[in-house]
Amino acid sequence: MRLLNIESSPRGSGSASIAVAGAFIEAYCQACPWVVVDTLNVWEEMLPDFDQEAIGAKYKGVNREPMDQAEAVIWDKIQELAVRFQQADRIVLGVPMWNFAYPYKLKQLIDLACQRNMLFTYDCIEYGPLLKTPRAFVVYARGGTYAEGSPTPASRFDYQKGYIDFWLKFIGVQEVQTLVVEGTTWLGKEQGKEAIARGQEQARKLAADF
Ligand SMILES: Cc1cc2nc3c(=O)[nH]c(=O)nc-3n(C[C@H](O)[C@H](O)[C@H](O)COP(=O)(O)O)c2cc1C
Numbered sequence: 520m521r522l523l524n525i526e527s528s529p530r531g532s533g534s535a536s537i538a539v540a541g542a543f544i545e546a547y548c549q550a551c552p553w554v555v556v557d558t559l560n561v562w563e564e565m566l567p568d569f570d571q572e573a574i575g576a577k578y579k580g581v582n583r584e585p586m587d588q589a590e591a592v593i594w595d596k597i598q599e600l601a602v603r604f605q606q607a608d609r610i611v612l613g614v615p616m617w618n619f620a621y622p623y624k625l626k627q628l629i630d631l632a633c634q635r636n637m638l639f640t641y642d643c644i645e646y647g648p649l650l651k652t653p654r655a656f657v658v659y660a661r662g663g664t665y666a667e668g669s670p671t672p673a674s675r676f677d678y679q680k681g682y683i684d685f686w687l688k689f690i691g692v693q694e695v696q697t698l699v700v701e702g703t704t705w706l707g708k709e710q711g712k713e714a715i716a717r718g719q720e721q722a723r724k725l726a727a728d729f
Contacts, residue, residue, distance in 0.1 A: 522544065522557065527541070527613060541662070569630050577634065580594050616662065621682070636649070657697045
């Protein structure tokens with residue numbers, strides 16, 4: 520049993536999304552001690568830029584054409600990242616809200632790993648998923664709050680959750696469970712700590728059933 524733990528905050532021990540996902544994983548490992556956790560922090564993974572070489576590698580890889588050395592190095596990394604998704608029986612993902620969406624480094628991971636015939640298929644008419652991962656758990660951490668009726672209702676301001684939930688299902692995750700942790704920063708230190716503690720408590724409960 521392998522669990523892919525994707526961290527997309529650069530804030531280490533100060534990160535709300537890592538703290539809440541960490542509580543979830545700790546509880547899950549107690550319930551399921553044979554699980555192997557593969558942690559992928561998008562800021563520490565030395566992800567290659569998606570530049571001209573990466574695009575060359577992508578199209579040559581898909582068309583099985585010969586690559587130059589720079590392209591081959593990137594293609595190896597792309598394949599290695601895709602395998603980590605393919606091997607995952609469970610995915611846990613921590614996502615900070617950045618400018619109402621998600622950090623660009625997480626998108627960089629998605630752009631690298633999400634290749635045709637690795638994580639999805641496309642026959643020029645339809646897309647199909649290639650993963651058979653039964654469940655993912657996603658923590659969405661937000662400095663502010665997004666209640667409907669407030670000046671920042673999620674229906675207008677949330678560009679974080681929709682895409683990530685969609686993408687996980689697109690590649691084949693059958694069930695995406697989510698936990699939104701709001702008020703981690705903008706309301707002050709004490710309230711932030713309380714929001715994180717409440718999130719960790721909820722996460723531990725959800726882990727029992729994952
Ligand atoms: C670059 C940047 C942009 C941010 N943009 C938003 C935002 O649009 N809305 C919000 O509620 N919080 C925003 N925040 C605050 C973070 O969402 C908050 O600190 C959250 O806890 C981040 O997750 P982390 O603690 O796991 O890093 C931003 C923080 C940074 C560093």
